[in-house]
Amino acid sequence: MTRRDSYIGTPVERIEDLRFLRGRGQYIDDLNRNGLLHAAVVRSAVAHGRIRSLDTAAALALPGVRAVITAVDLGDNMPTIAVRSESQPSLDRVVQPVMARDKVRYVGEPVALIVAVSAAIAEDAANLVTVEIDALPAVTDRRGLDADAVLLFEECGSNQAATLSAVRGDIERAFKEAEYTRRETFQVHRHAAVPMETRGLIAEWDAARGRMTLTGAAKVPFFVRTALAKMLGLPEHAVDAVETDIGGGFGARGEFFPEDFLIPFAARRLNSPVKWIEDRREHLMATTHAREVECELEIACRRDGSILGLRGRAWTNLGAYARPNAVTPSRNLAQLLPGPYRVPHVHIDVALYVSNKTPVGTYRAPGRFETDFCRERMIDLAAADLGIDRVDMRRKNLLTSAEIPYALPTVLPYGGSGEFDSGEYVVTLERCLGEFDWKTKVALEGRLIDGRYHGLGLGCYVEGGSAGPRENARMALDAQGMVTVTVGASAVGQGLETVFAQIAADALEIPIDHIAAVHHGSTTGIHEGFGSFGSRASVMGGSAILVAAENLKTTIRAAAARRFNCTADEVEVVDGLRAVIAGQQRMTLAALSADGFDAAGTFSNSKRTYSYGAHAAHITVDAQTGQIDILEYVAVEDVGRILNPNTLHGQTVGAIVQGLGGTLLEGMVYDDEGQLQTGSLAAYLIPCAVDFPRIRSIALEQYPSPLNPLGVKGAGEGGIIPVGGVIANAVASALVSFGVQPNALPLSPARVWQMIQNARSPGVA
Amino acid sequence: MQTKFNVNGKTHAVDVEPRLTLVDCLRYTLGLTGTHVGCEHGVCGACTVIIDGKPARACLMLAVQADGANIETVESLADGDTLAPLQASFRRHHALQCGFCTPGMLMTAHALLSTEPDCDENRIREALSGNLCRCTGYIGIVEAVLEARAAYKAPKRGGTP
Missing domain, CATH: 3.30.365.10 (Aldehyde oxidase/xanthine dehydrogenase, molybdopterin binding domain)
Known part of the structure; x- marks a missing residue:
């Protein structure tokens, strides 16, 4: 007992x-089946264009090839992949067909599927398919919203696919009454989850029973089943989606991708089990990207630093199609803009636009990482303008337990709001400052020691869960x-x-x-x-x-x-x-x-839990090279109740390192023609063992959630949320003598070096 | 093409296409799926095995190049259900989450500690820097390897690591 x-x-x-x-x-590629066939996807090498011809004869003639499936085989009613959550009618017009038929819209879009007796032969055959595409100019960024821009979907008349807003209070009044306002533009670059295991599937068709089994499902297998059944014209009970061991998800894996239809379709057509394993190059161009956003933000304050309002506009680059999670990052960006602070008046409009890049989706703390970067930078900028210590400015504005439950801004057109469930947000900030020994270290701010400028950064966050x-x-x-x-x-x-x-x-x-x-x-x-x-x-x-x-x-x-x-x-x-x-x-x-x-x-449960916390970092910047080193990073969070401290701290530290990767190393780079420049792990740099050795994570359980019998709150995403803002604030602190304000990520050595050069020669750059 | 090598103490004679990589041979020809494939271009280290005592990327080597070699994979570490000290240390320090990079991490660490049981933290980090992990942030992994050093030092009574 x-x-x-x-x-x-x-x-x-x-x-x-x-x-x-x-x-x-038992990961997906560890599984075998009798009579297993192997699939390879032929993908567009052109970002935007019309398919003129598709010649599959040579591929079909290769011994061992069992089928080459193109859009023609999929019939007139090409299945499309629905938006899973918070769709809008305008988004439903830009969803992804499972295979390109007339037009390609990003590098990596499926144009044909090869099925062969081995993966090697399938890949050989993929190279024998000739796709002729009449290239169109590529839309890669917000210039795609200009009136004379090239359209991805001519029938839509615009590359703007949807808008949403987050609102609270009376924003006009807040800005009218404010004693201080400031406007800034922030940018977060495109990066991605990049789990160590790429995606993979095995589809098995039981012709006698009319049943489809899709092994390799992840994250949302029941949604995958519902969607797949509909697309295959089968009753839901005739489809199973089976999980295996999974080599990391981070929000990207498991949403419905084109292959989740194509592989079952092939298995049914050939009446044989079919396996498909994504290779790394494919993964970087086919699995969802994330985070690319530009945000024009304004803050309104009293002279004492009390925040009255935040308003702004943001533009989210969706990539070529609205995938199942197209909306989530934008709605989180908007709704969580005020974060853990008392901001009575909020109004932000977000425009979601399509471009000729890989479609985006969720990546750990979708929208939250981005919005924290914008807000925490803005607070540091405002505090400096007002002559208030940035710690005090946060102390003054963090919500207290007496104010919680506290309603979040309403997200339009959906109408949802929600509220924070429990907490005393300043507690994690004070504990973080104490653990970090901020009081002592603050003397190092901006100092040049042995050729490196020292800086401190701070940021707070809330993490929605459950x-x-x-x-x-x-x-x-x-x-x-x-x-x-x-x-x-x-x-x-x-x-x-x-x-x-x-x-x-x-x-x-x-x-x-x-x-x-x-x-x-x-x-x-x-x-x-x-x-x-x-x-x-x-x-x-x-x-x-x-x-x-x-x-x-x-x-x-x-x-x-x-x-x-x-x-x-x-x-x-x-x-x-x-x-x-x-x-x-x-x-x-x-x-x-x-x-x-x-x-x-x-x-x-219809209500969300909200964990919260504060992070602090001590960094150095080498002004000669732009190199940033993390000397110390401390994270303190309150998760309501700790179920297993090992798994909690493991996820927090892992998330922080992912955030540091996204802030300093990672980036999906495209040229003007929409060609992905980062198609290998040698080009897309994820953190390795020597990069960020000194990270501490401390978890509290002072404010259990009242919303569930365990008192537990969602955790595991929190670690990544404030990292971009914390590090950018630390860079500003280190380079205070130059007046450098890093308002765009990533903080690569090249960008940091350029900012220093620009500060040294104002007007030249 | 005929080739013959030793894997985890057992000799295997296989007839493979010259272009077959060693990792595909281990996984699909021999059914040793513990060794993983994460990038196929030698960056991530998930496919690391030990060849004649040295860690190597099994995705960057053809099976036929391993002719005559002694190969150790992750399946060689534990004694049945009993974890080796290095594996037990990984578990204790929560040095893995999704587990996909783990076989490569273990083999790199095993090769390191077998030759340098007195290595310090910096050396461990350097040696592991060719193995990417997306879950842990590496802190638990480094702690696990530091602790496992004891099992590799001067022969002790009670067996080998």
């Missing part, structure tokens, strides 16, 4: 690790007392099996090794699931497990009551779920039922 809550909150070593460490993980509407769990107890847990939430490498086992073991008061298995995500295990996004899996899945555990005990008590001839209230489940007692009567569960017991549970 274990004590209540003996696993939650402790650094339980991960269950998953036992297979991963021994090379026994997206609804609900999540489901099932528990099966066998006659040996072993429990199998199945949850609708998905695992993408974050350690969900372990965290769910901890929650289940505590809820059932059994040793964790009595949890035989934790299944998740796949449509084969449970009737409905909502997946893993928006920091929701632990909160929603974990809460569903609690409900299922209660229901399991109720089921057992009811069965025992019938046997003992007493009421269920008189029955107690004891011995770690292995026996029942009622008065003097006692019976093992094995005797009570040879078949064991099972129960289901659902947790519904």
